[in-house]
Amino acid sequence: MNTVITPAFRKAVETDIDAIVALVQSAYRGDASRQGWTTEADLLDGQRTDPADVAQVLAAPDSAVLLAYVDDALLACCHVERHGEAAYFGMFAVHPPRQGSGLGRLMLEAAERYAQQTWQCRAMHMKVIDVRHDLIAWYERRGYRRTGEYSAFPYGDERFGIPRRDDLKFELMVKDLAC
Numbered sequence: 001m002n003t004v005i006t007p008a009f010r011k012a013v014e015t016d017i018d019a020i021v022a023l024v025q026s027a028y029r030g031d032a033s034r035q036g037w038t039t040e041a042d043l044l045d046g047q048r049t050d051p052a053d054v055a056q057v058l059a060a061p062d063s064a065v066l067l068a069y070v071d072d073a074l075l076a077c078c079h080v081e082r083h084g085e086a087a088y089f090g091m092f093a094v095h096p097p098r099q100g101s102g103l104g105r106l107m108l109e110a111a112e113r114y115a116q117q118t119w120q121c122r123a124m125h126m127k128v129i130d131v132r133h134d135l136i137a138w139y140e141r142r143g144y145r146r147t148g149e150y151s152a153f154p155y156g157d158e159r160f161g162i163p164r165r166d167d168l169k170f171e172l173m174v175k176d177l178a179c
Contacts, residue, residue, distance in 0.1 A: 009067065
């Protein structure tokens with residue numbers, strides 16, 4: 001287990017796109033992702049995101065990609081987007097050797113604060129692949145609840161990866177942010 005570090009947080013800009021794509025890919029796909037516990041390498045091959053997708057979320061209204069740096073190293077990121085009184089949380093990645101250090105918790109808390117302070121959101125929503133039991137449990141320990149509401153995995157759309165199994169679906173998880 002790594003020691004807890006105190007990152008500096010900032011909103012991403014266009015020049016961060018390549019670093020964000022590399023971080024997200026390293027956290028979820030391929031052998032590099034196996035250094036951490038959030039890997040999806042046994043579930044999906046291919047890409048997790050690409051520069052066009054990141055550029056699109058950076059340019060969207062009511063959308064932000066938040067970054068966590070230590071010194072000059074990008075170690076975590078996430079995407080938050082306002083949907084009425086709720087924010088959507090996604091594209092969450094922590095540098096695999098730093099997973100388990102508390103950095104992910106700090107990034108998630110920063111995203112929740114951002115949604116509350118910037119948009120006055122009352123809830124945070126996310127979708128998690130339902131067979132990711134350890135990840136779901138991690139979110140539950142941080143106040144998220146399973147809703148039992150599922151949506152289909154986008155089979156056939158390689159922008160989301162190439163599935164290695166045919167039973168993937170997303171479950172909506174929700175956390176109330178109101179004080």
